[in-house]
Amino acid sequence: MNGALNRVVARLCRGARSLERALLVQHCMLCTAPSGDQPVCAPCTSGLEQLPPHCPCCAMPSPAGSVCGTCSTSAPWFDRTVAAWPYRFPLDRLVQALKFHARLQLAPWFASHLAERLPPFDVVMGLPLHRRRLAERGFNQAHEIARRIAPLRGVQVLSSGFERHRATGEQSHMPHDARAANVRGAFACTLRLHGVRVAVVDDVMTTGATLNEFAATLKRAGAAQVINCVVARTLF
Ligand SMILES: [Zn+2]
Ligand SMILES: [Zn+2]
Numbered sequence: 215m216n217g218a219l220n221r222v223v224a225r226l227c228r229g230a231r232s233l234e235r236a237l238l239v240q241h242c243m244l245c246t247a248p249s250g251d252q253p254v255c256a257p258c259t260s261g262l263e264q265l266p267p268h269c270p271c272c273a274m275p276s277p278a279g280s281v282c283g284t285c286s287t288s289a290p291w292f293d294r295t296v297a298a299w300p301y302r303f304p305l306d307r308l309v310q311a312l313k314f315h316a317r318l319q320l321a322p323w324f325a326s327h328l329a330e331r332l333p334p335f336d337v338v339m340g341l342p343l344h345r346r347r348l349a350e351r352g353f354n355q356a357h358e359i360a361r362r363i364a365p366l367r368g369v370q371v372l373s374s375g376f377e378r379h380r381a382t383g384e385q386s387h388m389p390h391d392a393r394a395a396n397v398r399g400a401f402a403c404t405l406r407l408h409g410v411r412v413a414v415v416d417d418v419m420t421t422g423a424t425l426n427e428f429a430a431t432l433k434r435a436g437a438a439q440v441i442n443c444v445v446a447r448t449l450f
Pocket of ligand 2: 284
């Protein structure tokens with residue numbers, strides 16, 4: 215009797231698992247082909263444009279991947295920038311789908327592509343949003359990615375002890391110098407980070423002014439190294 219019952223239960227469990235797998239099959243957000251348990255299919259993923267040889271510090275294109283002129287004349291506060299892709303079509307659509315349409319299944323996908331590219335670090339954190347922006351959007355896309363990088367690299371994700379206490383407004387149409395002035399003093403950090411290598415996650419790095427200001431805040435809190443970790447880099 216127990217044997218028969220066990221067999222029935224086992225069969226139900228197998229059925230439930232295959233139903234679950236069938237329901238979990240996703241369709242590629244770029245070409246709509248079935249993409250298994252990933253939001254983007256393998257051919258679309260491998261077809262994404264790669265970054266050309268670039269500066270290890272700011273990820274802007276540079277001859278043979280040397281440190282660029284900008285970083286060698288005035289070194290930014292951050293030590294490195296790891297970017298998964300250039301901010302170009304169609305990757306830009308995916309970045310916007312996470313941020314503006316809450317397609318949260320993209321967060322672990324972005325995280326896995328970033329985790330495999332990052333050099334060693336001790337803790338990871340998402341670039342904080344101002345609390346008003348966070349309330350509007352309901353989530354911080356950078357934190358959503360950061361918290362999924364943490365288990366892949368066996369490190370802790372930090373989610374408190376730092377904030378963006380000043381709203382900086384829309385920066386996308388501002389020139390470089392204006393952006394730097396606009397974000398000055400925007401962040402606060404009460405963490406003690408002495409000797410700690412911090413990976414800071416953001417979705418897109420444009421001029422780097424915001425990430426640079428946050429890196430300065432973390433360095434003042436003692437951080438030994440700040441590594442920017444961005445899904446996409448805008449190339450000028
Ligand atoms: Zn596809
Ligand atoms: Zn550079």
